[in-house]
Amino acid sequence: MIPYGDFPFFMISLALLLPVIVLGLMGKRNEYYNWIVTVIMLVLIFKDPNKNLFGVSFLSFEMISFVLFLIYQLVLIKFYLKMVKVSNTLPRFVTFIILSILPLAIVKIIQSSLFGFTGHIGTFSIKSIIGFLGISYIMFKCIQIIMEIRDKRIKEINLLEVAKFLTFFPTISSGPIDRFKRFNKDITKGFTKEKYADMLQKAIHYIFIGFLYKYIIAYYINQKVILNINFDSADIWMKIIYMYGYSFYLFFDFAGYSLFAIAFSYIMGIETPPNFNQPFKAKNIKDFWNRWHMSLSFWFRDMVYMRFVFFVSKNKYIKNNFTTSNIGFMINFLIMGIWHGVEWFYMAYGLYHGILFVLYGYYEQYRKKHPYKLPAKIVDAMGIIITFHVVAFGFLIFSGKLF
Structure with a gap:
């Protein structure tokens, strides 16, 4: 039985959790x-x-x-x-x-x-x-x-x-x-009955949003776009549609799953951290990874990137901190890519995002010396549009369909 993969899973788990809900509303566990x-x-x-x-x-x-x-x-x-x-x-x-x-x-x-x-x-x-x-x-x-x-x-x-x-x-x-x-x-x-009532209310909300994301929007995109396009024989415009459809499918399917997981955690009295925070509103690639699959992104940041940078800096293997950070980004995302699977397209996906981080680092340095003269809202809108397209192309690499 795949978690949150069919309705029997929801019915059985919620039936088993009814005593947990009753106890929780009494402030007990x-x-x-x-x-x-x-x-x-x-x-x-x-x-x-x-x-x-x-x-x-x-x-x-x-x-x-x-x-x-x-x-x-x-x-x-x-x-x-x-x-x-x-x-x-x-x-x-x-x-x-x-x-x-x-x-x-x-x-x-x-x-x-x-x-x-x-x-x-x-x-x-x-x-x-x-x-x-x-x-x-x-x-x-x-x-x-x-x-x-x-x-x-x-x-x-x-x-x-x-x-x-x-x-x-x-x-x-x-x-x-x-x-x-x-x-x-x-x-x-522990928790009070008021606290648990608030968590339960959020859990119910997350479950409904999760069904909307995973079983309506993601399902519709999968049926109408992904399964209907033969990528290998499609023309360039259909391939672009596939790229955007696949990007939205990944988000709504996985975000829906994450909302289910968080909801059931809340029902059991555990405030599991969120996984997504409107990632397609990201203004740059760093902002994107602070919004997309956040628990995984933060885990790699803390356990791989930060430890690599600290180790290299402490032992003074590389004098330039900017270079150390860039190497750390490449290692971090390469490992993340390999974690998805030992396939060339997963590795390419990881290296792609590592390169994006490195390039954005150079861009930040350039912008410090050459600030925009445009209004901040226009700059932000441009950043959101560019970031979305760059990320969508990365998902196409991730799909293994590109080559």
Whole structure:
């Protein structure tokens, strides 16, 4: 069962969450029941009648892979916490980061066409045996915890609390990516019935907007534009229409999903951070990434870009800070592209946005010496139009249809 992919998912999850809503409106929370709901929903999400083990309905390959991956990451986190107390060395930190990434790297390589590997054993996909829905988003959370342990922002770990964070079902498949300390704070601080009533009201609003985005607008664009255009044989104008249609489809489909995830998080008393903030109103490429898939963008900014810049600057490997920042942007977006998949068009998409950041950096330097004489509103409007077209072309690269 794909989260937010069909109406039975909504009906089952909302039915299970009715006691949570009743308790919430009384200003109470029962973590034991929340945990039971999570377990039930995880079984339904990973259940696949075509891939059961020993004929047991809930023992799918994905479920077994998920449980083993969870145990593996919890052991890594706990062991790294013990090791850091003895010696907090860079090689040790890098080793644990690599170990945390390793399962996802194997899955990405296996599903990639670049290596010419079929990825099948008999009738089973190897990806389905060692991978599962949402593996990358759980890994992001694990890496964030390991990094905060190294930074000594996390000094003690309760594995049950970490497990709740990693297995939180509303956001397990595609985010938004929450932070452990923020998530845990929501659980421990509790809420009043007035606060929960406000969260519930927002959740209902998000669900309705989510249905509008994902099941009406995105569905219509997909049916009327994307599926109706044969990109390879289309003329230039139809390809341009496809590019814009695909851009809007990506936004409304994923923004709709994110609103569902946030809504169900709110129902469970967790204020999961937003993922989108009117991205097509962005005035420049940096503004766009502060609005688009924000939890992922901010995660890469904090865990990749900022750490690279800090490491290089601290060790004085590069004297010019502007050059360091530009290299950081290229590395940041290349890794982000590879995360989507080990395919040339994903890598090209990442490098494309890295180049845009570098070029915009030079543009900012130029504008400091040569300010616009036009009114600010006109400058902003020009920036929005240019940014939208540049971003839409990037999505065309992302689609793999360009070449």
